[in-house]
Amino acid sequence: MSANSSTPSTKAASTNRPAAEEITRWNSDLRVKSPLEIVRWAVAQAGGRAIVSTNFRPYEAAILHLAVQAQPDIPVLWVDHGYNRPATYKHAEELRTRLKLNLKPFLPRLTPAHRDAIYGPIPTTEDEEGLKKFSAVMKLEPFQRGMRELAPTVWITALRKVQNPNRAGLDIVSADENFGALKVSPLFYHTDADLDAYLTQHQLPNEWDYFDPAKADEKRECGLHASWGKTAAGAAAV
Secondary structure (H helix, E strand, O other): OOOOOOOOOHHHHHHOOOOHHHHHHHHHHHOOOOHHHHHHHHHHHOOOOEEEEEOOOOOHHHHHHHHHHHOOOOEEEEEOOOOOOHHHHHHHHHHHHHHOOEEEEEOOOOOHHHHHHHHOOOOOOOOHHHHHHHHHHHHHHHHHHHHHHHOOOEEEOOOOOOOOHHHHHOOOEEEOOOOOOEEEOOOOOOOHHHHHHHHHHOOOOOOOOOOOOOOOOOOOOOOOOOOOHHHHHHHHHO
16 A cells, blocks of 8 residues: 555554554655645544644644644544643643644543652652653553543654654654554654744744653653553553
8 A cells, every 4th residue: 555545454444553564665655755744644544533642842733733734623632640830731722722622631540749649759760660650650541541542543643753762763654562553653754943944834832841750851761652651551550
């Protein structure tokens, strides 16, 4: 199937696990496409079951703007762990209103106050095990719950190659092992300069006062796109 095809193959539609060679071919075809063309391709593969995820970090306005151009009512999965800074919440509300986002927030089973009272302050990068437990309870479990409820066949993300070393080994299209969807990252090869230009062109806001406590450092993975995330989310749900 070519990247221009508007319907998924029988194999991809029935199992959501296309063959490796099919993914390789898609990546080769999509590498020369624009982000909007990639998003439209992704939506066409989904059979009405595409979602886009966001955490409203810097440059997220770009992927959200692209997604609603391809499908105005596309569900937007957001895990609001409760630790976002005020500027991030204001940014989220501005984008929700401006882009008319079909926002689907999912919250942890514990409030931040409850978690902090029982387990103490947010772990630092010196406590890798503590960070993974924090992420499992406050981010991965609600995300897994959201994916289960929304049941997407295609998951559109804002992943980019430049973000951290783990993501450099991915590509525009990949078969996600944690949540069972086809993961599509239309901005994968874009730089910060590319996205600055996109936001300027479309007069979109950005927000820099962002901090993800589940990562604690931009070079770490919170688990959504790492192999340990599925097990950790499942354990946190028990």
